Amino acid sequence: MTWLLSSLTTTIGRKTLVALTGLALIGFVLVHMAGNLQVFLGQDALNAYAKGLHDLGGLLWAARIGLLAVALLHVGLALKLAAENRAARGGRYAVSAHIQSGPGARSMVLTGLLIAAFVLYHLAHFTWQTVHPEYAGRIDGLGRPDVYSMVVGSFGDPLIAGLYVVAMALLGLHLSHGAASITRTLGLESRANGPLFAKLGLGLALLVVVGNCVMPLAVQLGLIGLPPGVAR
Numbered sequence: 215m216t217w218l219l220s221s222l223t224t225t226i227g228r229k230t231l232v233a234l235t236g237l238a239l240i241g242f243v244l245v246h247m248a249g250n251l252q253v254f255l256g257q258d259a260l261n262a263y264a265k266g267l268h269d270l271g272g273l274l275w276a277a278r279i280g281l282l283a284v285a286l287l288h289v290g291l292a293l294k295l296a297a298e299n300r301a302a303r304g305g306r307y308a309v310s311a312h313i314q315s316g317p318g319a320r321s322m323v324l325t326g327l328l329i330a331a332f333v334l335y336h337l338a339h340f341t342w343q344t345v346h347p348e349y350a351g352r353i354d355g356l357g358r359p360d361v362y363s364m365v366v367g368s369f370g371d372p373l374i375a376g377l378y379v380v381a382m383a384l385l386g387l388h389l390s391h392g393a394a395s396i397t398r399t400l401g402l403e404s405r406a407n408g409p410l411f412a413k414l415g416l417g418l419a420l421l422v423v424v425g426n427c428v429m430p431l432a433v434q435l436g437l438i439g440l441p442p443g444v445a446r
Contacts, residue, residue, distance in 0.1 A: 225298065228291045233399040235288035236392055240418070242281060243385070247425045250365075254432070257362040257441050261354050264361040289330055296323045325388040332381040339368065346374065352444070363444050366433055370440075375430035386423035393418050 221227030249267075252260045267274055335345065340361075343350035349367040352360035369375045393415035397403045403411050432438045 222291075225295070228295055229399050232288060232291045232295065233396040235284045235291075236396055238281075238284050239288060240389070240393065240396075243422055247422065250429060251425065253362060253365055253429055253438060257354060257360070258356075260362040260365070261356070261358045261360060265358045268359070285330075285333075289326060292326060293323065319391045321387060322391060325384045328384050329381065329388060332377075332384075335377075336381075339374075340364070346371075354441075360444075363440055365429070366438055366440050367444075369430040369433035372434065375434050378430045379427050382423050382426045385426075386419040389419040389422060390416050 221231050249263055250260075252263050270277075338345040346368060349364045352363045354360040354362070369378070394403075394412050397411045397415075398408075429438075
């Protein structure tokens with residue numbers, strides 16, 4: 215705790231915390247994506263996975279609270295660093311930096327805020343079930359919440375599927391620069407391995423975009439459908 219508090223007082227410490235929290239969030243995104251991809255295994259597999267998470271009870275809530283704290287710290291510190299950078303830059307330097315940086319770097323704050331807004335919508339949709347309630351509250355033949363039908367039914371709506379794809383594209387843009395920045399901030403990058411880390415960051419971004427977008431696209435293309443007898 216002392217290290218955390220002291221890190222908040224210096225620019226280097228804040229950058230390190232942004233990198234570490236970003237690394238934790240990347241890990242969550244990959245685990246979450248792997249779980250969601252079980253939709254391709256069918257209704258029983260995805261519903262069993264969802265029930266297993268629900269049965270964790272207090273452990274699940276502890277993980278959620280911890281993840282929320284990590285996300286708030288990441289966003290808050292990133293915004294503070296961005297404000298400090300703007301205040302420290304002169305006009306000529308700012309123009310030069312803008313020309314030399316790529317779209318991922320220039321849009322980090324914007325994409326981060328848009329992703330945060332999407333996460334709130336995503337939680338309201340699939341977790342709190344206060345948005346699109348017509349797809350929620352379904353129970354499968356084993357008495358479990360029918361998460362599979364909720365996911366497939368939701369992605370059957372072109373607007374929901376389209377919004378999800380756009381959000382994943384923004385996440386990919388954010389990761390394309392953010393993942394490489396983590397290695398640089400943590401001192402793992404050198405002149406020799408810099409290009410490799412840049413490629414790995416781009417590869418990670420593509421993996422996340424493709425892995426998450428394949429679900430709504432598969433539903434829209436009719437490759438995944440609702441179970442027999444379940445109305446959309």
